[in-house]
Amino acid sequence: MLKAPGPLIINPLIYAELSIRFGSEHALDSALHPLSIRRDPLPYEAGFLAGIAFVEYRRRGGSRTSTLPGFFINAHAAMTGLRLLSRDASRYNAYFPELALISPRGG
Secondary structure, eight states: OOOOSSOOEEOHHHHHHHHTTOSSHHHHHHHHGGGTOEEOOOOHHHHHHHHHHHHHHHHTTOOTTSOHHHHHHHHHHHHHTOEEEOSOHHHHHTTOTTOEEEOTTOO
8 A cells, every 4th residue: 555645635625526425424524534634625726727727628628527626626736736636637637737646547
């Protein structure tokens, strides 16, 4: 098992994405507790960066099925210098080239 060189961090959007797998907030919090996950707020600056990247994505013909929250999560990581764990590295590399990604598929 690899040891990450820093804390595991989630923001409210990631928490919301995780919540769909749990029957209650208590169940989700109980699952997250042993992982010592830090909960960070979303900075407004990341919202602006996400919006700009999302507009460019749509301008380049990006799918309407891709939602803005994914761009917000990536912008948050990019602007705070965090590495991001993602299964969809190739999509975000084009819009956040400075973002350090951890991806099982590479990218």
